[in-house]
Amino acid sequence: MSGCGAESGLITVDQALDLILDKTQALAVGQLALNQALNHYLAEDIYSEINLPLFSQSAVDGYAICAQAELEPNAIFELIGEVQAGHHSALQLKLGQAVRIFTGAKIPVGTTTVARQEIVKVKSSSTIAITESLKNHADIRDIGEEIAIGQLLAKQGQKLSVGAIASLSMAGVKAVQVFQYPKVAVVITGDEIAENVEDVASGKIFDANAPLIQAWFEASGQQIKIFHVADTELAVRLLIQDLSERYDLILTTGGVSVGDYDFIRPVTLSLGFEEIFWKVKQKPGKPMLFAHLKREDHSSCYLLGLPGNPAAVYVGMQIYTTTVLNALQGYKQQPNWFSALLTHDLKVDARERFLRMSASFDQASLKVKSLSKQQSHMLSNLMHANCLVRIPAGKNMHEGQIVQGMFID
Known part of the structure; x- marks a missing residue:
C-alpha cells in the first residue's frame, strides 16, 4: 500500500503512547488543602483516622x-x-x-x-x-458501618474528582499530598493568522487552535500561557529557549513537519532536547514530535509538537496531551478506550485513523456512526461528535465490527 501514511519508520499510536509513559518523569509532590485539590493526582495512600458514622x-x-x-x-x-x-x-x-x-x-x-x-x-x-x-x-x-478507623480511603495515583473530595471531606481529611500540576506554555506558530476580516481578504485565516487549546484547559480548571510566534527560525529559537527554562511542558501547534518554514523540530534538537519520537502512523496528526530536555538543575522540560491543522490539534489534545499531563502527575496509563459496534462500512487507509463519530445505545449495545467532513482542516462536525473512534490501519471495516473509541465532551 502506497501513500504518505505508508512511509517507513513511522511508529504506531500505541508505541507513541508507551514512549510517553516510559520517558515522562513525574513532577514534585506538594501539599494542598483538600478544597484546592480538584483534578490533582494523589501522591499518597490515605487511610481513615475516624469511624463513619462517628457514632451510632x-x-x-x-x-x-x-x-x-x-x-x-x-x-x-x-x-x-x-x-x-x-x-x-x-x-x-x-x-x-x-x-x-x-x-x-x-x-x-x-x-x-x-x-x-x-x-x-x-x-x-x-x-x-x-x-x-x-x-x-x-x-x-452503626458506628463505623461505612468506614472504619485505618480503612484505605484513596490510593496513590487516584484523581481527585468532586466525589472523591466530598468523600475525603466527610472523613475529616483537610489536606492531601498531590503531584504538582505542570506549568504549561502553548506556542502557536505561523504568520497566517488573521486578526480581522481585512486580513482574511489578504490570504490569512482565523485561528482556531489557540481558542481550542485555551478552552480545553479551562474545562478542567487548568491555567496555561499562550504565545504566538512568527515563522522565522530566530523567533522560534528565542521563544523555545526561554520557555524551556521556565515551563514543564511546551505544547506547540504547527511548524513540526518538513516544510521550509517548519522550525520547531530543528530548533528543539539544536537546543539540546532529546527526540523521543517524531511522526506517528495516524490520521490526522502524523507529524507529531515528543522531546525531552534535561536542565542543568536536573529538572525536565518536555515538548509535544502537534501539527497545525485544527482537527489534528484536537485529536492530539484528547489523546497525547492528556497522556503527557497525566504522566507528569504520576498517572501512567494509556487512555481508557470503550468498545462499540460500527454501524457502516469504512474504506481502508494506510494509517490508523481517529474519526469523529456519534455514539449512542441501541438495544443495550453501544453503536458508533461516522460524521461527514473528517479532513484535518475541518472542525464543524465537533458540533455533533461525542467520541473519537480508532480505525485500524490497512483494514476494510464493515458494519457490525467492533471498534475502540473514547468519549469527548
Missing part, C-alpha cells in the same frame, strides 16, 4: 426505643425527652422508654430500635404508641 445515630426523624424484642402494633412507651442532631445528651433508655430523636442524632444508651415518626402516634405529652410492627435495630446507623 438515627437514620430518620422518629423515636428511639428500648424494647425486649420485635414490636407488635399498639405497643406503648414512656416518652422521657428529646435528642437533636449535633447536641449532646446524657439520656439513657430503660425498658419501655422512648425519646424523640432526629436524623443524624446520637443514639441514646439503651436504644434497641428506632421507630420512624410515620408509624408513631403521640397519645400524650409522655406516652407514644407504635402503630405497626417494628423489627429490632431498625433505622440505626
Whole structure:
C-alpha cells in the first residue's frame, strides 16, 4: 500500500503512547488543602483516622426505643425527652422508654430500635404508641458501618474528582499530598493568522487552535500561557529557549513537519532536547514530535509538537496531551478506550485513523456512526461528535465490527 501514511519508520499510536509513559518523569509532590485539590493526582495512600458514622445515630426523624424484642402494633412507651442532631445528651433508655430523636442524632444508651415518626402516634405529652410492627435495630446507623478507623480511603495515583473530595471531606481529611500540576506554555506558530476580516481578504485565516487549546484547559480548571510566534527560525529559537527554562511542558501547534518554514523540530534538537519520537502512523496528526530536555538543575522540560491543522490539534489534545499531563502527575496509563459496534462500512487507509463519530445505545449495545467532513482542516462536525473512534490501519471495516473509541465532551 502506497501513500504518505505508508512511509517507513513511522511508529504506531500505541508505541507513541508507551514512549510517553516510559520517558515522562513525574513532577514534585506538594501539599494542598483538600478544597484546592480538584483534578490533582494523589501522591499518597490515605487511610481513615475516624469511624463513619462517628457514632451510632438515627437514620430518620422518629423515636428511639428500648424494647425486649420485635414490636407488635399498639405497643406503648414512656416518652422521657428529646435528642437533636449535633447536641449532646446524657439520656439513657430503660425498658419501655422512648425519646424523640432526629436524623443524624446520637443514639441514646439503651436504644434497641428506632421507630420512624410515620408509624408513631403521640397519645400524650409522655406516652407514644407504635402503630405497626417494628423489627429490632431498625433505622440505626452503626458506628463505623461505612468506614472504619485505618480503612484505605484513596490510593496513590487516584484523581481527585468532586466525589472523591466530598468523600475525603466527610472523613475529616483537610489536606492531601498531590503531584504538582505542570506549568504549561502553548506556542502557536505561523504568520497566517488573521486578526480581522481585512486580513482574511489578504490570504490569512482565523485561528482556531489557540481558542481550542485555551478552552480545553479551562474545562478542567487548568491555567496555561499562550504565545504566538512568527515563522522565522530566530523567533522560534528565542521563544523555545526561554520557555524551556521556565515551563514543564511546551505544547506547540504547527511548524513540526518538513516544510521550509517548519522550525520547531530543528530548533528543539539544536537546543539540546532529546527526540523521543517524531511522526506517528495516524490520521490526522502524523507529524507529531515528543522531546525531552534535561536542565542543568536536573529538572525536565518536555515538548509535544502537534501539527497545525485544527482537527489534528484536537485529536492530539484528547489523546497525547492528556497522556503527557497525566504522566507528569504520576498517572501512567494509556487512555481508557470503550468498545462499540460500527454501524457502516469504512474504506481502508494506510494509517490508523481517529474519526469523529456519534455514539449512542441501541438495544443495550453501544453503536458508533461516522460524521461527514473528517479532513484535518475541518472542525464543524465537533458540533455533533461525542467520541473519537480508532480505525485500524490497512483494514476494510464493515458494519457490525467492533471498534475502540473514547468519549469527548
